[in-house]
Amino acid sequence: MFDLMKEHQLQELHYVQSDDLNAIVAIHSTQLGPALGGCRFVPYSDPDSAALDAARLAQGMTYKAALAGVPFGGGKAVILYPEGEFDREALFKRFGQFVQDLVGRYITAVDSGTDVQDMDIIRGQTEFVASSSVIGNPSPHTAEGVFQNIRMILEDELNIALDRSTVAIQGLGNVGYTLMEKLIEKGVTVIVSDKDSEKTRRVINEHGVFVAPVSELLVEPCDILAPCGLGGIITPDLVPRLNCKAIAGCANNQLWNEETGDLLHKREILYAPDFVINSGGLIYASGRYQGFSAEQIALNLERLPKTLAQVFSESHKQDIPTNQVAVTMAKEIIEA
Numbered sequence: 001m002f003d004l005m006k007e008h009q010l011q012e013l014h015y016v017q018s019d020d021l022n023a024i025v026a027i028h029s030t031q032l033g034p035a036l037g038g039c040r041f042v043p044y045s046d047p048d049s050a051a052l053d054a055a056r057l058a059q060g061m062t063y064k065a066a067l068a069g070v071p072f073g074g075g076k077a078v079i080l081y082p083e084g085e086f087d088r089e090a091l092f093k094r095f096g097q098f099v100q101d102l103v104g105r106y107i108t109a110v111d112s113g114t115d116v117q118d119m120d121i122i123r124g125q126t127e128f129v130a131s132s133s134v135i136g137n138p139s140p141h142t143a144e145g146v147f148q149n150i151r152m153i154l155e156d157e158l159n160i161a162l163d164r165s166t167v168a169i170q171g172l173g174n175v176g177y178t179l180m181e182k183l184i185e186k187g188v189t190v191i192v193s194d195k196d197s198e199k200t201r202r203v204i205n206e207h208g209v210f211v212a213p214v215s216e217l218l219v220e221p222c223d224i225l226a227p228c229g230l231g232g233i234i235t236p237d238l239v240p241r242l243n244c245k246a247i248a249g250c251a252n253n254q255l256w257n258e259e260t261g262d263l264l265h266k267r268e269i270l271y272a273p274d275f276v277i278n279s280g281g282l283i284y285a286s287g288r289y290q291g292f293s294a295e296q297i298a299l300n301l302e303r304l305p306k307t308l309a310q311v312f313s314e315s316h317k318q319d320i321p322t323n324q325v326a327v328t329m330a331k332e333i334i335e336a
């Protein structure tokens with residue numbers, strides 16, 4: 001446990017074990033404000049993998065908040081999937097009490113496997129929750145941020161018009177599906193894939209897009225590969241087989257490790273660090289939590305491609321990988 005905290009520079013790591021709930025909250029930093037981050041509810045092979053995921057995601061949230069200019073730190077919660085039948089309402093009620101016990105050092109929100117109805121249950125137990133059915137789903141804002149960044153990469157970095165470009169999207173969930181719709185609307189050729197065949201059937205029927213097999217999507221020839229499923233999918237072994245010019249998607253922690261960023265840099269594949277481009281949902285949720293107007297939130301969202309352009313510019317200038325540049329920029333903001 002302490003090794004994990006040291007490796008990911010965690011400020012705090014909280015566990016709860018009860019009949020209704022086994023969960024972990026990782027707080028990476030509260031330097032810029034309370035740690036804000038989603039509550040993930042997906043199956044893990046074992047509790048250690050869940051804790052590792054929470055730690056990595058919390059660290060990413062700190063960098064994301066710093067670069068998005070929001071006054072929050074980074075945290076993440078993971079609820080371990082119960083074996084067999086379970087009472088979802090009781091589980092999220094107990095989780096809400098767990099969040100309340102942290103008295104505001106951690107603020108929760110939706111993430112993979114949770115929805116705004118779950119957040120409403122949590123809200124019954126604590127005020128420290130930045131999502132609800134009234135606030136709505138942050139995912140469309142994440143999708144809009146990723147779309148604006150993809151547009152910037154195509155037009156400014158790759159010199160390719162949107163309607164002459166091809167984007168391959170892995171994962172047609174809350175964000176990936178909306179991103180696909182936005183790209184299609186602008187005339188982009190879209191290739192998609194999802195492990196859930198119901199979702200791919202739906203997009204074939206509704207949009208007639210090309211669906212690649214799950215095992216092939218990452219190596220499909222395209223201008224931009226947009227990972228929108230889970231993290232850790234860009235591995236060192238995959239890099240030599242990639243057929244894209246840039247990688248820009250919403251999934252958190254896309255790179256297997258830091259070295260993967262070096263390999264992408266050497267292959268001249270432009271990597272848009274996930275925590276730089278997927279903060280639209282955070283900007284929205286934190287803005288609503290602070291009582292900002294829709295106009296103010298929209299203005300904050302517009303800044304995202306400028307931040308990414310700054311990361312690319314430093315990476316070109318210093319000849320270092322974009323992931324390293326982005327972490328350095330985030331740390332400078334936090335330290336300042």
Ligand SMILES: NC(=O)c1ccc[n+]([C@@H]2O[C@H](COP(=O)([O-])OP(=O)(O)OC[C@H]3O[C@@H](n4cnc5c(N)ncnc54)[C@H](O)[C@@H]3O)[C@@H](O)[C@H]2O)c1
Nearest residue numbers: 138139142171172173174175194195229230250251252281
């Ligand atoms: N929702 C947000 O606002 C938001 C914000 C920031 C980051 N993210 C991150 O973006 C990613 C997607 O978020 P979401 O809310 O759309 O999740 P989601 O659970 O709604 O969708 C993920 C989709 O990806 C598919 N998938 C997973 N692995 C796959 C694979 N290997 N190949 C093909 N399909 C695969 C799943 O079947 C699912 O349809 C997650 O990593 C999440 O942490 C989301």
